[in-house]
Amino acid sequence: MIYLGSTRVLTQDFGSHKYAEDYAGDHKSIVKMNGQGKVIQVINRFKSHEDSINYQTFLNNQSRWKDGNIYHCVSITGKQVDMSYDELGGNQIVIETYTNEGTLLTFRLAHLDQVLVHNGDFVDEGTILGYQGNTGLVLSSKATSNETYGSHVHLEIRNQDGTPLNPRSYATGEIKTTYKKQSNELSKDKDQFKVIVDNINIRQEPNTTSNILGMVYMNEVYTILETVKSSEYTWYKITTGRGVTGYVASKIGGQWVELMLKNEEIKPDPEVPDEVIDPTYELLFTCKKTGTYYVKLVENEQLYIKKNK
Ligand SMILES: [Zn+2]
Structure with missing residues (x-):
């Protein structure tokens, strides 16, 4: 069976994991998806092995874990690691994708050794999303000295309500997802x-x-x-x-x-005004048509508009 583009074995199923499934294969092997999607979030700052949290340390302090808090934990190499609750997934990717019926799904792949895609990228079966790893909080019976400790891919799929779905058939490629460019073409004739x-x-x-x-x-x-x-x-x-x-x-x-808006043309006045009252004041534009105008300013920039006498 092919799990996420590579030969992996199921190590924790949806029934026991509750909201995801874990698939383990070769440490640092490539990870792909079976379908199309758009990358909407990336975390890519941890090092496999070094930034894998010692599971016992987590269990000992589990009651103190809270959303949004930064927690000082001990990695499997004994290194101090600062992590927030949502970073327990280590290096991770969130992908927006759709079923063939058009239902929104979000895929979250976690614990990657390295993420190779960027926020906003369109991805498909040919895209290498990253490499399997053990960043974040991973559980394994392997020795802590072994750098493949707990290496696996965590796949979580949620629907538009945030309800977790069994990801198995998406991981095996039995069901493929779709994504189409959704932005409309730029047009001067439309609002x-x-x-x-x-x-x-x-x-x-x-x-x-x-x-x-x-x-x-x-x-x-x-x-x-x-x-x-x-x-x-x-x-x-x-x-x-x-x-x-x-x-x-x-x-x-x-x-x-x-x-x-099609009826609101913002045109700077092409004529340089003859009379400048104060050299620090500048006429920006002459209003040729009544309407609402939008002016973009950068930091510390000041806007002066000449008043009618
Ligand atoms: Zn998992």
Whole structure:
């Protein structure tokens, strides 16, 4: 059986692991996925063996582990390692992907020796995601002096509600996942927005409690089909390139998206003004058409606008 692109054996099944499965093969062997996806998160700062946490140390202090806390632990080589709860997975990758029916799934692969992909990368069966390793918290009966101590791939798959699914058939390649480019084409004839934060959920309805259908990411462009305002958010209805229709929120006053509206042309005044009252003041543009203008400033930059007399 092929688990994640390499010959591995199942070392912990979904029944006993509860929310994932573990597959062990050769230490530092390549890891691939059986399908397509987009990398949405990467942690890649640990060294296999050196930054593998001693399991007994973890068990002794387990009650103190809390989300968001940094914990000082002892690695299997006796080295002091600082780790937060979500780094127990060591070097890891989170991938957004979809079933053939279009249902959102997130894959999390953990304990890698090294991650070879970057946030935002599109990956498929040909992509080497990284190498199997033992970073983070791993359990093994092997001697602590053995550098392959606990080396395995942890695969966790969650649906849009965050519910863990049995990952087996995805690990063996029995079920393959898909991913299509979802950003729309840039167009001057359409009202569009560009995402200027890391990511925003796509919701089925314009409210924060409706189903999550996927996410939009930094620098992606979408055509606005409809605008719905609420007290806290402006919701933009979109259809992605993979055919999902839903609503993306921009927090009012929060600057989550940059609007690119077809009727709002932002043109700097081509004429240099004849009269400059104060050399430290500069006329930036002459308003030719009433509308809302967006001005991007960099740190410490100041904006002066000349007043009408
Ligand atoms: Zn695991």
